[in-house]
Amino acid sequence: MPVIVLTNAKSRRKLKYAALHGVPKSEEAVARVMKQIRHRKHILYVLLLVPMTLFWGTIIASLEKTPLTGRWRMIILSPEEEEEIAKQLAGPGWYSAVGEILAHDGPPKIIPNTDWRYAWVNSTLRKLEATIPILTNEPASYDCWFDESQDHPPMPPPASYPLRPRPRASEYIRRMCENIIEGKWTKPPIPRMPHSIPGPPYSLMIIDKPDSSNAFSYGFGPNGGGGIVVYSGFLDDVLARTSMNENPAEEVQRTWFSSLFGGLFSTPPPRHPTPTPEQTSELAILLAHELSHLVLSHHLESLSSTTVIVPGTISIIMDVVRVVLFPLTMLFGPFVNDAVAQLGKVSSGELVKVGELCTSVHQEIEADVVSARLLAHAGFDAREAVTFWEVRSENLTKCSKNAEPPNAHLVRRIMGSTHPVNELRIKALKKELTRWEVERQIVLSNSRRSKEKPEV
Numbered sequence: 001m002p003v004i005v006l007t008n009a010k011s012r013r014k015l016k017y018a019a020l021h022g023v024p025k026s027e028e029a030v031a032r033v034m035k036q037i038r039h040r041k042h043i044l045y046v047l048l049l050v051p052m053t054l055f056w057g058t059i060i061a062s063l064e065k066t067p068l069t070g071r072w073r074m075i076i077l078s079p080e081e082e083e084e085i086a087k088q089l090a091g092p093g094w095y096s097a098v099g100e101i102l103a104h105d106g107p108p109k110i111i112p113n114t115d116w117r118y119a120w121v122n123s124t125l126r127k128l129e130a131t132i133p134i135l136t137n138e139p140a141s142y143d144c145w146f147d148e149s150q151d152h153p154p155m156p157p158p159a160s161y162p163l164r165p166r167p168r169a170s171e172y173i174r175r176m177c178e179n180i181i182e183g184k185w186t187k188p189p190i191p192r193m194p195h196s197i198p199g200p201p202y203s204l205m206i207i208d209k210p211d212s213s214n215a216f217s218y219g220f221g222p223n224g225g226g227g228i229v230v231y232s233g234f235l236d237d238v239l240a241r242t243s244m245n246e247n248p249a250e251e252v253q254r255t256w257f258s259s260l261f262g263g264l265f266s267t268p269p270p271r272h273p274t275p276t277p278e279q280t281s282e283l284a285i286l287l288a289h290e291l292s293h294l295v296l297s298h299h300l301e302s303l304s305s306t307t308v309i310v311p312g313t314i315s316i317i318m319d320v321v322r323v324v325l326f327p328l329t330m331l332f333g334p335f336v337n338d339a340v341a342q343l344g345k346v347s348s349g350e351l352v353k354v355g356e357l358c359t360s361v362h363q364e365i366e367a368d369v370v371s372a373r374l375l376a377h378a379g380f381d382a383r384e385a386v387t388f389w390e391v392r393s394e395n396l397t398k399c400s401k402n403a404e405p406p407n408a409h410l411v412r413r414i415m416g417s418t419h420p421v422n423e424l425r426i427k428a429l430k431k432e433l434t435r436w437e438v439e440r441q442i443v444l445s446n447s448r449r450s451k452e453k454p455e456v
Contacts (some may be wrong), residue, residue: 004044009036062304064097066296068135068370070161070230071362075297075304082300086221094203094219094227102207102229111206116272117235119204124284125228128291129200131377135163135295146443156332157439160270163295165411188207193319202294203227207233217290226289226294238282239275284380288371296370361421365428372432386429394421 011033018025062074077085087096102108111118138158145155203224212231219226274312276285293299372382 004040006046008040009038022097040290051349065161066366067161068159068296068373069366071366073301075300077304078301082220085300086223086225087227088396089221090217090223095205098203098218098227098229106410109208111208115206117232118204120275120280121230121235121283121287122204123289124280125202125204125393126200126292128284128374129202129377130376132163132199132295134377135373136160136369137162138251146440146447153376153379154383154433154436154440155441156382156436159373189344202291205229206232208232210236214371215286217293219294220297226299229295230287234286235283238279239273240280241279258309281380281384282388284375284378285371285385287377288374288380289367292367292370293363293375295374296363296366298367301363302360330360361424364421365425367423372429383433384424386433389422389426391428393426422442 015030015033016024017023046337058076059074062076063072064075065071066073087093099108113122114121127407138156145157199222201224203219205303207229209231210233213233215228215230215234217228287381368385372385375382
């Protein structure tokens with residue numbers, strides 16, 4: 001491209017010099033030179049258009065709408081690649097992958113599944129994941145979400161984008177090309193292999209780490225390919241906020257034989273505290289948030305953005321810059337080229353961090369919104385999630401003077417907001433719950449009008 005630009009500029013200078021100084025040139029020679037300039041210009045346009053077309057074509061082909069929320073996102077992974085990831089993480093693969101992640105901070109101490117805390121977390125998680133089939137067909141699964149009685153917690157209106165496998169544009173394009181090759185022009189481009197929606201059962205791991213009050217989700221795919229890791233510090237905080245119910249040994253009817261010899265052949269039932277419904281609700285709020293990450297396949301989205309999209313875009317931009325600066329590189333040697341390459345590496349690292357944070361903020365807000373839906377279907381009060389996250393936000397602010405990452409202010413500017421990330425999450429959750437009530441009132445109003453309308 002620089003050669004074409006320089007050659008055309010040189011040809012124009014020659015024609016201009018000939019015209020100014022009266023150098024004789026026939027009309028045929030001038031027309032031939034102008035024709036060559038036009039041909040080279042067309043070649044330049046093609047060289048610029050091809051990579052831009054491929055770039056934007058890749059972006060469009062990778063677009064899909066996130067289930068339940070309808071947010072547009074890019075995942076540059078084919079169904080075959082997604083299946084391969086799911087196979088690697090299925091069953092014991094998830095525990096091995098999570099173990100490697102946790103091993104960076106030293107050997108993790110895993111709480112066994114015989115511990116009462118594991119049973120508590122596991123039962124709450126299973127209760128939440130049992131509601132996932134409802135998300136695939138909400139209108140048919142329940143039709144009383146707008147019940148006039150106010151005795152029960154609010155229920156969400158049916159989602160405009162149910163939790164169903166949605167093929168991306170790339171699958172439609174691939175099938176359309178196959179139809180054209182096969183001569184089936186009128187056949188609809190139905191993709192052969194839709195992208196799967198991961199479902200239960202999800203894996204669970206509890207780490208004995210009292211100084212960590214958090215949890216995280218990881219993975220993708222069925223058969224335990226996705227799961228949640230909960231730290232004991234979070235459980236301790238929840239259990240310490242309110243008093244627990246002691247679980248005394250149950251009184252059972254004892255015969256004279258069991259009174260005399262029962263202690264020789266049996267052991268008394270273990271005594272452990274029983275979490276209150278309020279404590280279980282707080283646990284469910286955090287689990288529903290992490291479960292939403294798994295349901296929405298956020299792991300695949302993060303994998304695409306941090307390893308493919310952002311680095312690939314930066315690489316293309318830096319290649320274009322180096323091509324434009326090629327004449328300077330020819331004059332000043334490889335020093336300019338090396339400086340541009342080094343600048344590209346530095347900016348790439350910083351932009352990847354900003355991209356990760358932007359993606360993370362969007363995903364956290366989205367997980368909060370979807371978790372409210374999971375909580376409502378599981379029988380919990382989704383309004384309690386607002387109080388839960390407000391309390392956690394206050395605790396994070398007190399414990400850390402700078403609770404946000406270094407680039408958080410830039411991310412907020414990109415998102416068009418000046419509020420901290422935690423405030424954005426709480427605001428989005430409140431807005432979602434308000435939307436539920438507004439839609440409920442609209443449906444009830446329409447229902448009353450239809451009942452009051454006289455029959456003709």
